Amino acid sequence: MESFKPNAHRDHLLVEDLGDELIVYDTSRHEAHCLGKIAALVWQHCNGETTVSELASLVSADLGAPSDEALVWHALDQLSERQLLEPPAAERLRATEWSRREMMQRMGAMAGLALALVTSLPVPTAAQSGSGDTGATGPTGPTGPTGDTGATGPIGDTGAIGDTGA
């Protein structure tokens, strides 16, 4: 597990640095992500050359407190779900599914560290940006007026040749 070296996906991304946080905008999926301090640190160092253990050390040094590989795996998990890591990372993370329960138990013990390391937003279209949230489906409305006559259809196939006359 220690040899796993995740690589950040960086195509089609706009990044805005807010100090302790990063805003990442995926222009191909129109999703925006706010990476908290830990996720930002992990993602910025996902260069395909840094192991999970080394990432944990970087996080620990930056926080000025003991860190844990479980926390880095958790960050990688959230980054991968948002497609902010190269695909091999997702496969590798799936392969570690067995250890998630244990990891979450250990995370629970790390008081003060929020589990939501990445917050995401599907960016609305201009029309959606001012409309209300989608509510329940309303009753069926009255039948509308008859529409315009449609265009003439294409000419049909030639019919079969008839029987020869008597």
Added chain:
Amino acid sequence: MDLPRLAKQAASAACDDRRWAAGLAFRAYGRRIGVRMSCPDIVARVAARLPLGWAPAVSPVVERLYSLATDGEACDDGRASRLWVDGGELARTTSADAALDLLEADLQLYVAEMARRRIFIHAGVVGWRQRAILLPGRSFAGKSTLVAELVRAGATYYSDEYAVLDRCGRVHPYARPLSIRDVDGRPRRTTAAALGGRVGERPLPVGLVVVTCYQPGVGWQPRPLTPGDGVLALLAHTLPARRTPAEVLPVLARVMRRAVVLASDRAEARPVAAAILSQYDRLPART
């Protein structure tokens, strides 16, 4: 002046064959827009529906062209008014007023999404102590009601609909009369002066963003959000967010490096307005 026409049109549209008796070409937020009409009598009513800050254009060549037929001969299904945009049919309506409502809404959305050098965010805005307070939110979130109470409490009115940001992150006035819903839910236009307030005239830097929504019976319990969550909160209501994210993101980040963000649902607007202004006054000074 010639009737407005599109600079580029791939193919002639069905509405081009109709007889157009009048037209308006204007500029708004860097966009050139035209409206051609079947009835000259309706020009003044169209002009009253144009976006804030519009000015007549010299050239009839436009980027977006509306065609409004209200002559009663538009179609045979009882819908006497038709509206096209760039040659494509937008709506058929039974009354000219309904067509004008749709024209106004589409014009406003187009300008808000496509404006040059300005970023439109769905938000109420007031000025307070030389800073702007932004209330981002969708329609029916109670923005106008809260803005009205803030104005009654002494804040300066900027907008109940859009925060219009420049590239420095300052907010410019977009001060249509407030649209406040009556007990039946119908919007009613009210001026800031009628509320005892005044309208802001110069751009302000943002001091506070309040993420709130009306929820009956809910107490006002504001919690601070991080600058990053503040960017997401604004982005959710930014009209050109998808079209020009590379321009939008740096501006929102600039705003959030200076502003404080508070979030809470709310019930009655009046005590919340007083609480917002009081909390603003207790915030640490930001550069």
